[in-house]
Amino acid sequence: MKKVLVCGAGGFIGSHLTKKLAAEGCWVRGVDLKYPLFSPTSADDFVQGDLRDPQICRKVADQPFDEVYQLAADMGGAGFIFSGENDADVMHNSALINLNIIEACYQSGVKKIFYSSSACIYPEYNQEDPDNPKTAENTAYPAAPDSEYGWEKLFSERLYLAFARNYGMDVRIARFHNIFGPDGTWNDGREKAPAALCRKVAETADDGEIEIWGDGKQTRSFLYIDECLEGIKRLMQSDFTGPVNIGSEEMVTINQLAQMIMKIAKKKLSISHIDGPLGVRGRNSDNRLLKEKLGWAPTRALTDGLEKTYRWINQQVVK
Ligand code: NAD
Numbered sequence: 001m002k003k004v005l006v007c008g009a010g011g012f013i014g015s016h017l018t019k020k021l022a023a024e025g026c027w028v029r030g031v032d033l034k035y036p037l038f039s040p041t042s043a044d045d046f047v048q049g050d051l052r053d054p055q056i057c058r059k060v061a062d063q064p065f066d067e068v069y070q071l072a073a074d075m076g077g078a079g080f081i082f083s084g085e086n087d088a089d090v091m092h093n094s095a096l097i098n099l100n101i102i103e104a105c106y107q108s109g110v111k112k113i114f115y116s117s118s119a120c121i122y123p124e125y126n127q128e129d130p131d132n133p134k135t136a137e138n139t140a141y142p143a144a145p146d147s148e149y150g151w152e153k154l155f156s157e158r159l160y161l162a163f164a165r166n167y168g169m170d171v172r173i174a175r176f177h178n179i180f181g182p183d184g185t186w187n188d189g190r191e192k193a194p195a196a197l198c199r200k201v202a203e204t205a206d207d208g209e210i211e212i213w214g215d216g217k218q219t220r221s222f223l224y225i226d227e228c229l230e231g232i233k234r235l236m237q238s239d240f241t242g243p244v245n246i247g248s249e250e251m252v253t254i255n256q257l258a259q260m261i262m263k264i265a266k267k268k269l270s271i272s273h274i275d276g277p278l279g280v281r282g283r284n285s286d287n288r289l290l291k292e293k294l295g296w297a298p299t300r301a302l303t304d305g306l307e308k309t310y311r312w313i314n315q316q317v318v319k
Pocket residue numbers: 007008009010011012013014031032033034049050051052070071072073074075076093097116117118119175176177178179180185192
């Protein structure tokens with residue numbers, strides 16, 4: 001039986017990944033500051049602990065696990081990352097987690113480790129045109145991420161690659177682009193655009209008004225959680241280290257995203273554009289390397305995942 005460790009198993013992607021790995025027959029140890037908020041954990045063993053503490057890292061990575069998935073990070077959506085108020089915590093906490101975990105894994109003989117990086121590492125100067133953002137993997141340098149979150153991810157990518165180079169660890173790195181779905185944060189200030197807009201639409205009566213940060217013409221792509229998990233699995237099974245984008249190429253404006261959710265909810269709402277933290281003007285996943293190396297890329301329409309997510313958030317709102 002394959003033994004795996006999932007760091008960040010109480011979070012959105014980590015809890016879904018734990019469920020999938022357990023369903024596939026793995027023995028899973030999960031670790032996080034908190035248990036999953038919306039459903040019981042599927043981990044065989046769940047350790048509630050702080051991965052900034054090297055002793056906790058040694059305790060959870062106490063054996064040569066077949067695979068380790070490192071998803072723990074101090075993170076959130078634009079309201080959390082771009083406010084400026086969380087910069088020191090984001091850099092300090094996430095860097096400590098990564099420094100401690102890779103060292104503990106090396107010491108206990110773990111060979112294969114997955115690291116979740118982000119599209120936020122890409123330079124701001126390549127994402128000013130909302131219709132033509134550049135996110136090919138080899139455009140990461142000269143580095144100029146627009147957030148400390150992106151800088152920490154870039155540092156940690158290099159940390160994992162250095163352990164691979166110097167200590168023979170088998171590393172896999174994905175740069176996720178806006179993953180969304182049910183059982184994710186939706187109202188605590190860390191939620192991302194799909195969850196925030198689903199909540200606003202669900203909370204607003206027909207013919208009412210919702211607020212959107214900025215002019216809504218900023219572009220993004222969004223990947224449904226199931227396809228993210230499929231990408232992680234395929235990357236782990238491949239012999240490609242990465243970094244590689246795991247995202248959707250279906251780019252929409254935030255206004256279009258809001259319209260899609262209104263259509264699903266069967267509501268006609270007006271939009272009020274207000275000041276707020278925004279991030280880059282345009283971003284889309286470039287899946288050319290993903291297709292070349294893994295022979296696969298996500299295909300599911302954005303609206304399919306939004307339907308499931310809206311239904312789930314609507315249930316939370318009416319609870
Ligand atoms: P999440 O916030 O739901 O999960 C992260 C988990 O890490 C949380 O449960 C949190 O409690 C845990 N954590 C934070 N600090 C910790 C600590 N000191 N010790 C132990 N646990 C700690 O986020 P997510 O959306 O599931 O993202 C998972 C990973 O993927 C993160 O590394 C994130 O940066 C990366 N990522 C996510 C997205 C996305 O769109 N969701 C995009 C790019 C990258």
